[in-house]
Amino acid sequence: MATASPQQPRPRQRTPSLVELLTDLPNRVTALVHAELDLIKTEVIGKAKALGIGAGLLLAAVIILGFMVGVLLTAAVLALSLVLPGWLAALIVAAFLLIVAVVVGLIGWRVLKKGLPPVPQESLRSLRSDLRTVRGLGKRGAA
Structure with missing residues (x-):
């Protein structure tokens, strides 16, 4: 049979004082x-x-x-090129690509113009109006 070893009390860990905790806080x-x-x-x-x-x-x-x-x-x-000369087939494909590029470019230009100038004009207008209102109230309150 195994002999039971007497349990030794564990040493209690020292709890830090409030001053030590506050000092160590930073x-x-x-x-x-x-x-x-x-x-x-x-x-x-x-x-x-x-x-x-x-x-x-x-x-x-x-x-x-x-x-x-x-x-x-x-x-x-x-x-x-199976039905046309090779140079004519290449020219037709190139012309098609040119037409597609022009159409996409024009659409892109229109979309780009909608975004110009990239300044939030409506918000600035509202901000100026608010600023004028605040300045007007300040003058009345001081008088």
């Missing part, structure tokens, strides 16, 4: 803030890496799609 708060900042830094760096890798992969996909469009345009020229 150090503890500073350590906590530093730990939180390190945690935020780590999280932001991780997310930034993920965003960078994701953006790079999306850019690669867009570049590959650009090559695909080039191949499709070549296929269109080759398909047209």
